Amino acid sequence: MKQFTYSVDGNIKSTATQTIYNEAGVSVATVERTYSNGLKKLLDSYFDYRYFLTYIARDMQGNVQFTAKKIFRRGKVWFEGRDANSAKYIINYENWRIGVPELFITGNGVKLKIDKEMEGWSEFYADEVNVARWQAEYDEAADKFHMTLQIEETSPVQDITFYAAIAQATLFIGV
Numbered sequence: 238m239k240q241f242t243y244s245v246d247g248n249i250k251s252t253a254t255q256t257i258y259n260e261a262g263v264s265v266a267t268v269e270r271t272y273s274n275g276l277k278k279l280l281d282s283y284f285d286y287r288y289f290l291t292y293i294a295r296d297m298q299g300n301v302q303f304t305a306k307k308i309f310r311r312g313k314v315w316f317e318g319r320d321a322n323s324a325k326y327i328i329n330y331e332n333w334r335i336g337v338p339e340l341f342i343t344g345n346g347v348k349l350k351i352d353k354e355m356e357g358w359s360e361f362y363a364d365e366v367n368v369a370r371w372q373a374e375y376d377e378a379a380d381k382f383h384m385t386l387q388i389e390e391t392s393p394v395q396d397i398t399f400y401a402a403i404a405q406a407t408l409f410i411g412v
């Protein structure tokens with residue numbers, strides 16, 4: 238299993254770049270909140286900074302490896318992700334009507350289910366097998382969230398930027 242850690246400012250307005258470290262403490266990627274323009278950032282301030290932003294994960298050379306953003310159309314909300322090869326991933330809730338919504342990631346031959354937990358580990362499953370997990374712990378004294386991401390060797394996606402951008406958009410920000 239691979240383990241990665243990073244910290245995010247407790248101030249939800251922050252657009253600072255956050256460095257992701259592997260288990261040896263080596264920088265492997267970055268993740269940041271961005272807005273495509275100032276108007277979207279201004280509008281987002283009215284909606285708790287949760288709707289018009291995009292999460293961008295980059296490698297250490299600064300190349301965009303994965304993006305995740307919230308999409309609104311015809312009264313529906315979902316997330317859309319894109320990797321460095323422009324492969325599209327849809328991240329959305331299914332089974333709203335039965336009262337137990339499930340979060341799924343589909344695209345580029347991948348289908349993952351996320352069991353979202355507000356406290357503790359949120360787990361990613363492929364064919365009912367746990368392949369990754371993500372957790373955010375709040376440090377009140379530092380006003381930071383400390384994130385931990387673990388990826389199993391059996392995961393169909395081994396890219397840290399895939400999980401970091403999706404976790405920040407769907408688990409940290411949410412619907």
